[in-house]
């Protein structure tokens with residue numbers, strides 16, 4: 417655990433059809449840090465993750481992964497790194513989706529082994545070693561030959577976490593990883609994320625699980641209407657006097 | 671008589687197989703054209719598809735066969751069979767293209783996004799993630815078209831191609847009997863029975879997931 421900065425976002429802006437969805441977002445994430453992003457639906461949390469993971473082009477600002485500039489605006493125009501550089505930069509992060517997005521025609525094993533074999537060029541043996549290790553740690557060893565469609569939502573989400581981890585990313589993003597799950601299944605996924613936090617995996621987690629965010633995060637960001645309304649340690653945020661934040665939290669802790 | 675019909679049957683099967691061989695991949699290409707972001711390409715393919723689907727296949731056969739002579743003033747020896755294959759392939763490619771397009775457009779965006787974040791190239795995403803799933807979803811529609819194709823091969827009679835139906839008609843006229851046509855009917859039925867069986871096997875094979 418160093419003080420190395422893995423991710424820097426400066427003045428990120430994004431509009432859809434003239435409506436500003438992200439207004440001047442700035443944040444940094446250091447190695448080993450767990451950052452949670454909370455906020456009402458429509459506040460731009462997913463858009464922030466999508467811009468950070470290069471799924472969406474930002475309209476302004478700077479995005480830097482571990483010193484490598486992925487995108488920046490020069491005199492008003494966005495400039496993205498070359499295709500080749502972006503390919504390298506993509507290997508730095510992983511993304512876990514709300515609805516898993518596993519490949520249904522692949523077995524669990526192939527879901528986890530194919531991506532690093534294709535994009536990192538590691539051997540099949542190495543890919544299987546990684547996958548078996550991850551499946552063991554996530555309690556999915558007996559599911560390695562199953563197809564995603566035959567698994568519960570919680571199992572699918574754990575597989576998708578394993579798939580992301582097999583790429584050995586520096587940072588893992590989660591976009592509401594438990595929102596599609598029943599309470600019992602939510603618990604099993606949160607347990608996995610807690611464990612990753614205890615192993616000092618660097619993570620940015622968009623979540624509505626307030627109690628979980630409080631326990632697991634080093635820092636929490638509260639977003640509203642495309643901007644960061646409040647930011648701080650869990651203690652700071654949960655005792656904040658910010659009226660909007662209190663109102664938002666009230667809905668979840670009731 | 672059965673020997674003649676047998677020869678005709680071989681020709682019909684040949685038309686069927688060659689048409690599938692060319693139109694299935696060609697249809698994918700047409701589907702790409704139809705979904706192209708290039709306006710000109712997508713408009714042209716759209717017009718092509720609408721003509722292929724909006725005019726009789728019988729007419730298309732005649733046009734393809736006679737066009738070299740009437741338009742370019744050249745007559746090509748032995749062009750009859752190739753003309754039939756071209757007309758069928760180009761026509762069926764249009765139908766297959768629309769089926770593929772429906773299948774491709776029905777794929778959830780999340781599949782593309784997951785692949786993108788994992789570092790798959792566009793080609794890897796299409797051929798490894800999207801296409802295999804599309805094939806599974808469109809297979810029933812492909813089966814339907816394939817069964818229609820078996821029956822459509824009989825349209826080759828307009829170019830007097832000696833396939834099953836043409837021969838059956840000739841023999842029936844010569845012998846003033848409906849027998850040969852009945853035999854032809856049985857042949858098409860059995861042919862389609864086999865096609866349906868084979869396609870069902872394919873569908874079963876793809877049933878391993880979801």
Ligand SMILES: Nc1ncnc2c1ncn2[C@@H]1O[C@H](COP(=O)(O)OP(=O)(O)O)[C@@H](O)[C@H]1O
Nearest residue numbers: 432433437455456457458459460461462463464
């Ligand atoms: N692709 C898009 N096109 C147009 N509007 C979008 C798109 N994606 C998100 N939005 C809009 O941007 C706003 C923020 O959305 P989102 O980032 O999904 O919020 P959150 O994840 O916090 O619920 C919403 O008003 C949403 O309707």
Ligand SMILES: [Mg+2]
Nearest residue numbers: 461462463592
């Ligand atoms: Mg969201």
